[in-house]
Amino acid sequence: MASVEFSNVTKIFGNFNAVSDVSFSIGDGEFVCLLGPSGCGKTTSLRMIAGLETPTSGKLLIGGEDVTHYHPKDRQISMVFQDYALYPHMNLADNIAYPLKVRGKSVTERHGRAKEVADVLKIGHLLDRLPSQISGGQQQRTSLARALVYPSQVYLFDEPLSNLDAKLRLEARGFLNHLQRDMGMTAVYVTHDQAEAMALATRIAVMDQGKIVQYASPIEIYRRPATTFVANFVGNPPMNLVPVEAVQGDGQLRPSADGLVLGGLAMSSGIGTALGAGKTLTLGIRPEHLSIAEPGAANTIAGKLFANENMGPESLVTIERPDGSRVTARIFTDDHIALDQAVKLSFSSEHVHLFDGAGNRIPADGETPI
């Protein structure tokens, strides 16, 4: 196991900046997820660790050693590919043991080790099958077995679960989580699924347009998203973002928008002064922090019912505000609400996130700035 470090890494394809001047480090034994929409540079970053792409500029270190220009074979890494990349002409045993074959191990040792790993992954009974003769979930586990068959400094995962159906994906995710805790491996895991990142990572690097927007623990990213992009990307359903204006009221600066009543929310004095009245801000509230307003609630947001989706334990209630924008709440109730009926949702001040005009987080009172 080893640490990984990006030092001012840039990768340019033609005139497309895939990764721009990225610096961050992954500690020994950490499981880091690179999370972001397609084209954000997460896969390119992973492929640079693997040595399948060479940075245009900058340095890449594995275990403190500069490997920027090393061939993939000299990096002591293993990787699970999105399409599994199982060799169609080899049976599972040979597929799994291929890394041992190139390392010159004997057939007996190769097959013994392949059997061991395959048994752990519950594909031990399939070793003489060809990849085309097993199911998608088994193919996925075979490619995982091939990555685990020899000790590596870093384990790389390129969206390994995206080709599985929903149920298998949850199962595989749980297994990977267990494996990481069990082995304490250093892993870099690329995904566009925020739930996968939240479930697996010790730290998440949220990427957008070739840059890292926020690099923090999952809980930190959930509780204190650094930008509106992160706020909108993490969480299911994503955070509600409501444009508001900073206005002066009862001697305090507070956000205001049509249909929005903020009784108990004033902006921290220092920031309020710095912003000044009349500035446009964004207010963020997570769906799980909204509930149907009781009479006399201090902070409310009003609209007409747009949709009410029953998810079993909870309902997703979406209201349409006077300006046409929508706000979704996760509500644990079976109450029937008619379409177009006026609905008022309430929330407590401590769950409100504020972002400035550029989309950057405005720290609440007592919160350390990011």
Place this chain on the structure above:
Amino acid sequence: MKLTLPAFIGRIAFSALAALIGAAFALPLLWFLFAPFNARAELGLAIPDPWTLSNFVTVFGNSFAVQALWNSLIQSVGGVILVGAAATLAAYALSRSSLPGKGAVTYILLLFSSVVSGSAAMVPIFLIVSAAGLIDTHLAVILTFAGGLLPTAMFILRDFIDSIPKSYEESAMVAGASPVQAFFDVALPVIRPGIVVVVVWGFVNIWGSFLIPFILLRSDDQMPASVAIYSFYSEAGTPIVTLLAAYSLIYSLPVIALYLFVSWKFGFRFFGGIKA
């Protein structure tokens, strides 16, 4: 469903026409199968009476014709090995590398390839081969065909390799393989069906060609079967139908055998990537 009378007649007419066209194509093939076993075969179709192998005995008595079959095999196999190996390496490089202008190279080669083995280039080819001192050698025929077939073979194979995910070799290299190991262990077996197609196509091309060996070879003991067929013409230029038919059947057997072997072993199907 009940058919109306005109539709019924239409169907019968269509079937009759189709049968007629089918028969027109089947007759030469039937002749081709019957005539070699008929000691009195003529250009008309007749069922042999009695069935006999006497034609084959006479053909195998002709040492020039037998040697020619062997020569055909040398030239075809030699050419196919050269085309197969060179096209595989070239197509792999063209597909996987990021050389600028690699598309243009392939298309220009493809354009000129039809010229190289075409009759228009016969004089320059003869002069080149002659200057190289290779006239009347198997190598002359093999090299000329390799040059003529390579661009198309490269084109077919490059297309095939393009459709194979790069992640095969990438996963091999990440697992510790050198590029050469990744090519031989992983890429080559996956590309093999494509190579087989090119090999069969190249073999059929060389086996069946007449003009190039006819021009580049002089002595009887170098001539391939396609040229040797002319030894079954009388001095006056009329074909000896019985022997010609027998020799033609022998001549076409290797190609048929190759097709059968390949379709049994590989099924002429491409198994590119595994469905994800």
